[in-house]
Structures are given as C-alpha cells and as structure tokens.
Amino acid sequence: MPMTITEKILAAHAGREKVEPGELINARVDLVLGNDITAPVAIKEFEKIGAPGVFDRERVALVPDHFVPNKDIKSAEQSKQLREFAREHNLVNYFEVGVSGIEHCLLPEQGLVGPGDLVIGADSHTCTYGALGAFSTGVGSTDLAAAMALGETWLKVPESIKFIFDGELQPWVGGKDLILHIIGDIGVDGALYQAMEFAGPAIEKLSMDGRFSMCNMAIEAGGKNGIIAPDEITRAYVEGRCKRPYKFYKSDPDARYARVYRYDASQIEPQVAFPHLPENSRPVREAGHVEIDQSVIGSCTNGRMEDLREAANILKGRQVHKNVRLIVLPGTQEIYLQALREGLIEILVKAGAAVSTPTCGPCLGGHMGILAKGERCIATTNRNFVGRMGHTESEVYLSNPAVAAASAILGRIAGPWEVL
C-alpha cells in the first residue's frame, strides 16, 4: 500500500507494515525533549510513575533555554530541577549554559536527531526536525513523563497535506517566507491534526537552515508535524554529525493526501506577518510605512548560521537607526563561535547591534528585549500573538533576517533592496 513519508516513519516505529490516517498507534521514540518550562512539570509526573529510571540515559534531552542564563529566582529554581534530575539519572544530553543553545537549533546541530527518527518534545516547536526527514511533534508534560519512563508514546496517525513549490526562489526569499506565505493562505488552523509535507523543485534547492525555518512553523498552521524528504543536502548535514544510524524515507508517488497545494516560488516575495497572528502575512513591499522600535534576529526559527550571515551581509558598514534597538541572538554556542570566526559578530556590534548569548529571551517575552506599551518590533521569531514579546499593547511583526536587518537600519519595515 502506498504511504507518505510520515506514515512510513510512524509504521516503522510502531513495528507495523502499514498505518493509516486516523489510527492510534503506540510508537517507539528515538529521543524525548524537555525544557526549563515544561520539564519541571514532567519530572513531577515522572516521579509518580515510580520508574526505576529513564528508558535510556542517552535519549532524554533536557535543555534549559527559555529563561537562561536565569533571569530571576523562579527560573533559577526551574533550571535547578532539570540539573538535579539530569545528575540523578546520569543523562548524557543535559546542556548547561555555556555549551547550550535553543533546543531546536541545538539538537540537530549536536547530531541527536537524524532522518527517519521519531522525536517528541514538550515544546510545540519540536516539529522543527521534520526538516531532516524525521517525524517530530510537540506534546504535553505528562506525555514527556511517560515517554521518559517507557521510551514509547501513543500517536494518532495524521493525514498528510502536500505543499509543492515549483520554480526558483527570488532573491531575499527563504524558508521563512515560504512558510509565512502558506500560513497566510491556509490560516492558523489550516492544517489542524495534519502532517505538512513540503516538496517540489524550490524545496529541493532550499538550504538545511531554510528547511528548519519552514518545518519550525508547521505548528503555526495547527499542523502536527512538518516534513521534507531527505536528500543530498540533508545527507551533507547529517554525515559525520549524527550520533545514531539514520534512515532516509520518502513518500510513494501514489501516496494519499488530504489536499495538495501548488505554489509558484518565483511569485513569492519576502513576507511580513502583521500583528497578531502569523496568518496576517503579506509581501514586505505592501507593508506601507510602519516605524519600529526594536528588531530581533534569533530564535528557533531564524537563529542559525545562514540567518546571521544574511543579517551581517546587510548590516556590514551600515548603522542601526538611532530609534531602533537591534538584538541578535545566535541559536547555539557553536553558531556564536562560528559567527565570531567569520567576523560576523564584529560587523554586527560595529553596526550597533546588541549581541546576546544563546537564549529564547524575547521570543516568548521572557527577557533580553521586552517591549513597552505601544512599542513595535520586527522579529525573525514565529509568533506574534497579543503580548507575546511584552506589553499587551505592543506589536510584533514576523519576517526573515534580511528584512529584520534592513528594517533596523531604516527604522521602519523595509526590504533589503532598500539599503543595498
């Protein structure tokens, strides 16, 4: 029977020949993940189970990233719970401040997720790893607790939707713009329960970092997972990096889809999503005159090497507008170090950017750049809900890094073509 890539990975982890959309299955997990917000709740539930230990000390990843370096006493207590649990259970993949980063940038970089894996995490953006051709999805804290004990989880097999991008990407258009375009088209519940499979010539040429950005925001359309069939670009990324054997799956040509969307990539321009929903996306060219107070470049959506290179390329030899604070947050320590080696950090600092240690920080209104009442921010993050980055009367506009950098220079939402 023909199957999609998502169905094949789920079947393999359920020990089955085939699975069908709508079925509930019990599946083996290759990795489980918790952070400094969700893991404390999961640890409490885990203790109720009375398990002798975690199912595999190499397959439970705990990443304090949201409020670190700890912004206050409460967040310090939460991180401490993770640290103590990690010590007690001798976890291999606990990542302390200084060697860490944002979970969804860090785990692929560290080779902890590979093609064909099944990963669950108590964080909604766990769907990011679909970029590697893995099935990954966000769950609740109780799910995390159970999976830490058993090494398996229950899942409902999703229907798949296919998004095909024909044609060539225009300059300054990346994965972020493609996914914002999709969400603008289908809405924030347009893929509820469903697997979002991205394919076509434009996706085949998209870089790994661009693919991570796309799959990261599947949840913003209500999707269960985002996924891209692994290819030579994936292979180049995972070879020598992945700690476990991996397997490439791809959808059968006659696999069944709930819906198929076709876009001409050459018609898609850089996007900006207006407050207060990611579905309010439109071309930057049509944004009008929107002055900004802050620009944030970072997060699990766009805090990777390619993003920093793109931003530095635009900011090189230029200055951040006097009315704007530009905050740049490299996704991991590795990315930070590589940006230093390439001279990007110097370019950014000279331009007037505040460069932070890796953290979620302002993305969820935690710290490192909270907005005051009435302030506006353009950000490379993934959610622009009411109050997401601070005051309930502040505004967040979502874009790619080149647009966020150009806007920082001009003090208003702007395309990179306006400064170069």
Added chain:
Amino acid sequence: MEIKGRVWKYGSDVDTDAIIPARYLNTSDPEELARHCMEDADPAFPAGFRAGDIFVAGKNFGCGSSREHAPIAIKAAGVSCVIARTFARIFYRNAFNIGLPIFESPEAAEDIHEGDEVLVDVDSGVINNLTTGKTYRFAPVPPFMQQIIAAGGLINYVANKLDVRSEK
C-alpha cells in the same frame, strides 16, 4: 466498557479558557478546578450538573492553550465522556493522558440534543441515543488506548506497565 449519561450540548471551538478560566490556574487541585468547570461558558452547568453527564460538542473542542487543567476540570467534575465532531490536537492528547474518555463522531455531534440520554459502547464503537433510538458509529478505541482510560490515565498506565515488566 459502557458509558451512559445525559447530554450537555455545546457548539464549536469551545476553548480551554471556556472550560476552565485562566484565573483559576493558580491551582492544579482537581476538586477546585471542577467547581469552576464551564462556569463562564455555561453558567447553568455547575448547578444543573449530575455525575455521569456527557458533553457533546461541535468541531475543535478544547482549542487554545495546552493546559492539562482543562480535561482535569471536566473529569473531576464527574463528566463521563466528551463526544465531539473534532478535538484540538493537544486537548485530545491530554484528555487520554489524564483518563478522560473522548470520542470523535460527526454524526453524533450533529444529531444529539441537549438532555438526550446516551449510551456509549466503547468496545464496539457505537453510540446509542436512548431518547431517539438512533445509533452513530465512532472509530473504536484501540485496546491499548482503552487500557490508558481504564487505568485512570497515562501515568497509572505506565506505572502498571513497568510493574508487569519488572515481574517478568
């Protein structure tokens, strides 16, 4: 397993704030949460409720936040199960995990009225409307999912499973 009860009927997109208002999230005590279940969305519910009653709702039941407090409040109030056209994804997981039975049946969600008496045969996947005599089907819950519900939730289920393993 059979579930029998009287129906409270709701519309589409009942969100987690409607199920348990955010102002009560400073506790995770099930009894406390149960007292405020549906209090904003349906003021008649807390007073008129009888243990074993059933919720029937439209699409996207439980949308909004991922708070496990929502299914906990419904379960602790004594609601025996929820039947809906569809559930929001995280609510769906959380409900099973904390041991609240839920069933997706577009026909039942459409056809059943407030106050009807309903009998759910969980094993055969049939909902009987005892008031009108009509029946509706839902995809039967697989055995291991029934075990989660029978165990009273995922944590108990996992604990039992580990006991069995260690006795082997």
